[in-house]
Amino acid sequence: MKHIMIIDDSPTIRMSVEYALSGLGFSMHHAENGSDGLEEVKNIKGTGVDVALCIVDINMPVMDGITFIGEFRKTDRFTPVLVLTTEAEELKIKEGRVAGASGWILKPFRKQDMLNVVQKLIRC
Template sequence: MKNAIVVVDDDPIIRMDIREMLEEGGYFVAGEAKNGEEAVELIARVKPDLAIMDIKMPLMNGIKASNIIRKLQQDTSVLLLTAYSQKELVKEAREAGVAAFLVKPVSEVDLLPAVEIALSQKEKMDSLKQDIKLLKQSIEERKLIEKAKGIVMQTFALNEEEAYAKMRDVSMLTRIPLSKLAADILRDGTQTLSVSAQGG
């Protein structure tokens, strides 16, 4: 089994058909809902990879639900189903951050490729988020190292290159990552360098 999916439609027969197609395609159906309100609550609870959702439903339509889902649980992709292919609906769906769009009646031939596209978009987004997170972390570590280097330069009357070399040597000797060593210097001062070096 792969990828958790929820199915949202006010018609129980359509939900059952879609569930069967998905399960035959090797997907895991994590839950079902019959309107937008239920969908929002269900998705917040089970955090699926994908929601397949009808546009026209009682209480809250699929586009409004998609907007809320995107704000609350950005990791869930949405594939919208509709009996209409009106341009304004497509525009609204796109603005709601919907990954893909299918016109009813849905066949397995149409559904499974659309699911694959929606999930691959989600994977790309997840990968991009991870890259951004690592980049932010790298920038933060760089800032720590720069600040610590300034302290080392001042304390030992070294130039920038010498201070960095001193920190790097202690880092290699003690097998303490440079960013961790920098944080220790900022917290405890440059005695960290001699303590760390002796400890190693």
């Protein structure tokens, strides 16, 4: 089974993403900030299972999404990281790409848009 890490400080967004992707048969894991997300990814990988995709918000307490991506990329250069955020500013998008983001979706998202991007990123 493939695993997806959803990192967002909003429980509503985390559940919305899980609902949107529920038909794809993934195991979903949640964290409410980048620091918790890194720890959860480490725990998942510690069981011998890889994470197929991380979906991360930019604006979160403790550790923001850009910092998460930079830290995540230190140990994993290949797993796609999809940014899901309200940030539409070109400078912020560029900052995300430089950090290692694989894609960008704006909130609020449409279910089909999320499915399309996820399917392209993990080729399911």
